[in-house]
Amino acid sequence: MNQLNTWQQWMEYGNISIPVILLKHYSSLGINEEECMLLLHIHSFVEKGQAFPTPDELAERMTLSSPECFFTIQGLLKKGVLEISESSAGDVREESYSLMPLWNSLINKLEKENQREKIETTMK
Amino acid sequence: MNQLNTWQQWMEYGNISIPVILLKHYSSLGINEEECMLLLHIHSFVEKGQAFPTPDELAERMTLSSPECFFTIQGLLKKGVLEISESSAGDVREESYSLMPLWNSLINKLEKENQREKIETTMK
Amino acid sequence: MNQLNTWQQWMEYGNISIPVILLKHYSSLGINEEECMLLLHIHSFVEKGQAFPTPDELAERMTLSSPECFFTIQGLLKKGVLEISESSAGDVREESYSLMPLWNSLINKLEKENQREKIETTMK
Amino acid sequence: MNQLNTWQQWMEYGNISIPVILLKHYSSLGINEEECMLLLHIHSFVEKGQAFPTPDELAERMTLSSPECFFTIQGLLKKGVLEISESSAGDVREESYSLMPLWNSLINKLEKENQREKIETTMK
Numbered sequence: 001m002n003q004l005n006t007w008q009q010w011m012e013y014g015n016i017s018i019p020v021i022l023l024k025h026y027s028s029l030g031i032n033e034e035e036c037m038l039l040l041h042i043h044s045f046v047e048k049g050q051a052f053p054t055p056d057e058l059a060e061r062m063t064l065s066s067p068e069c070f071f072t073i074q075g076l077l078k079k080g081v082l083e084i085s086e087s088s089a090g091d092v093r094e095e096s097y098s099l100m101p102l103w104n105s106l107i108n109k110l111e112k113e114n115q116r117e118k119i120e121t122t123m124k
Numbered sequence: 125m126n127q128l129n130t131w132q133q134w135m136e137y138g139n140i141s142i143p144v145i146l147l148k149h150y151s152s153l154g155i156n157e158e159e160c161m162l163l164l165h166i167h168s169f170v171e172k173g174q175a176f177p178t179p180d181e182l183a184e185r186m187t188l189s190s191p192e193c194f195f196t197i198q199g200l201l202k203k204g205v206l207e208i209s210e211s212s213a214g215d216v217r218e219e220s221y222s223l224m225p226l227w228n229s230l231i232n233k234l235e236k237e238n239q240r241e242k243i244e245t246t247m248k
Numbered sequence: 249m250n251q252l253n254t255w256q257q258w259m260e261y262g263n264i265s266i267p268v269i270l271l272k273h274y275s276s277l278g279i280n281e282e283e284c285m286l287l288l289h290i291h292s293f294v295e296k297g298q299a300f301p302t303p304d305e306l307a308e309r310m311t312l313s314s315p316e317c318f319f320t321i322q323g324l325l326k327k328g329v330l331e332i333s334e335s336s337a338g339d340v341r342e343e344s345y346s347l348m349p350l351w352n353s354l355i356n357k358l359e360k361e362n363q364r365e366k367i368e369t370t371m372k
Numbered sequence: 373m374n375q376l377n378t379w380q381q382w383m384e385y386g387n388i389s390i391p392v393i394l395l396k397h398y399s400s401l402g403i404n405e406e407e408c409m410l411l412l413h414i415h416s417f418v419e420k421g422q423a424f425p426t427p428d429e430l431a432e433r434m435t436l437s438s439p440e441c442f443f444t445i446q447g448l449l450k451k452g453v454l455e456i457s458e459s460s461a462g463d464v465r466e467e468s469y470s471l472m473p474l475w476n477s478l479i480n481k482l483e484k485e486n487q488r489e490k491i492e493t494t495m496k
Contacts, residue, residue, distance in 0.1 A: 005238060006231055006234045006235045006238055007231070008348055008351070009145075009234055010143065010145055010230075010231065010234065012256070013143065013144040013148065014143075014144055014265065014295060015141040015142060015143055015144065016141070016142060016144060016147075016263035016265070017139040017141055017262065017263035017265055017389035018137055018139060018140060018142060018164075019134065019137065019138075020136050020138055020139065020168055020172070021134055022141060022344065023140075023164065023165060023168050023185060024185055025185075027186055027187050032162075032187045033157050033158040033161040033162075033186065033187060033188075033193075034157040034158070035145055035159060036157075037157040037160055038157075039163075040142075040147065041147060044144055044147050047262060047295075048144070048297075049296075049297040056129050056224060058198075061147060061148055061151060062151055062157065063151050063156045063157060064157075075174070089220040091346070092352075094137075099261065100147065100256055100260070103259045104255075104256075106134075107130055107131070107134065107255070108370070109134055110134065111130045112128045112131060112466050113131075114130055115270045116493055131401075131479070132254055132475070132476075135472065135475045136472070138389065138419060139389035140389070141265035141386065141387035141388070141389055171386060172421075173421040199325050212483075224380055224383065224384070227380070227383045228407055231379070240486075253441075253486060254479055254482045254483045255479070256487075257393075258391065258393055258478075258479065258483055260480065261391065261392040261393050262392055262397075263389040263390060263391055263392065264390060264392060265387040265388070266388060266390060267385065267386075267387055267390055268385040268386055268387060268388060268410075268416055268420070269382055271412065271413060271416050271433060272385065272433055273433075274433075275433060275435050280435045281405050281406040281408075281409040281410075281434065281435060281436075284404040284405075284409055285405040285409060286405075287410055287413075288390075288395065289395060292392055292395050295446075297394070309395060309396055309398050309399060310399055310405065311404045311405060312405075326440065326492045330462065333392055335457070338451060339409045343449070354382075355378055355379070355382065358381055358382065358426050360379060362378055362381075362413075368464055
């Protein structure tokens with residue numbers, strides 16, 4: 001009975017999908033494992049409708065402290081794989097994270113590899 | 125045109141699903157970000173039909189070296205969140221990773237939390 | 249350039265995860281393809297934060313008309329694989345779909361199969 | 373205890389990811405619910421490493437008979453949203469389904485919509 005309730009909780013939290021390309025290429029974008037996990041946490045929050053998780057909320061799920069989360073986020077913003085968008089509805093200004101720069105970096109990475117391979121094939 | 129080819133590659137690699145519960149609770153299981161990423165890599169290999177990726181194959185996708193991957197795997201086996209299963213077909217012995225101990229640890233974690241909450245509710 | 253914008257849209261819509269068990273066993277729960285697609289549409293809306301899509305919104309994505317969506321939903325509620333939950337915040341009453349009965353039906357289905365197999369093994 | 377085994381089975385079958393864009397636009401590609409479910413079944417088989425499921429294997433998971441599956445597949449091949457690829461290793465010729473034409477049709481659909489919107493915006 002209890003078992004079932006626990007399992008229901010599991011189902012309610014659900015799953016998130018992550019592109020295999022991210023797993024394959026994050027390290028070649030200069031992203032390490034801690035940074036990649038932080039990006040996955042942000043992805044997960046955003047997908048579940050919470051577009052701007054705080055460093056505190058992120059730290060609660062990680063082995064990093066809240067200030068460490070803050071600094072890691074700053075690093076990801078500087079590396080250009082994370083973006084903060086602002087929107088305003090009336091007087092309320094809302095911020096949200098976007099992972100679009102990450103997906104763009106990955107597709108550019110793939111694109112360059114394909115071109116290099118094409119050139120190498122032509123030169124043979 | 126090139127763009128399309130790159131995008132096709134993206135689609136062919138596909139996505140993997142990960143339970144949100146893993147993201148929420150890995151740190152409370154004593155797993156850090158590097159270890160969690162390694163588990164996600166193994167999950168991704170297994171899901172795509174490669175049940176026993178080598179430390180070399182894992183290291184290629186990570187910022188860790190091959191020996192570091194090996195030691196991290198040893199640690200995860202000791203922590204009881206990763207398992208190696210053996211099967212044999214004729215003379216061929218095959219090994220494969222199983223993440224079942226990880227899913228079990230997570231569901232037990234949830235179960236305990238639910239029981240604690242129930243007790244706390246009763247005692248009020 | 250345009251290509252990129254289209255691709256960004258694709259990424260923004262994202263993916264939803266569906267349990268393979270659902271694909272494997274919906275028909276043995278007396279659910280047909282139209283009904284299963286309707287459940288997937290509801291799952292998708294709920295996952296993306298819209299917990300109570302209207303028949304109109306569902307019909308827009310399907311080959312069914314709005315009244316046909318309505319009747320199919322009624323059928324799924326009667327079959328006990330879909331549920332409407334009500335919650336109220338102040339004066340506002342909110343309804344939302346829950347697929348928990350579907351997940352429960354599937355796990356019960358699996359459970360029964362396992363028990364039957366066990367009995368059959370014992371009797372040999 | 374039994375419960376746990378059933379849950380383990382659930383986890384072992386795992387999840388598949390499907391693009392929300394597919395759910396949003398299949399009907400505008402002239403695909404109905406039965407056809408879409410068939411495509412999802414093929415996607416699921418392919419993702420789990422079985423690249424060429426037979427009509428029998430598909431019928432086992434559907435309310436359609438094996439011949440109905442066969443004819444629906446023929447229809448999808450004609451509509452150009454499904455493709456059969458052939459590869460040969462030595463004397464062995466292997467066939468596999470590819471959903472790439474489906475993903476391409478969807479991205480083209482999006483592309484056209486974006487262009488139309490752009491033209492409409494310019495004309496205002």
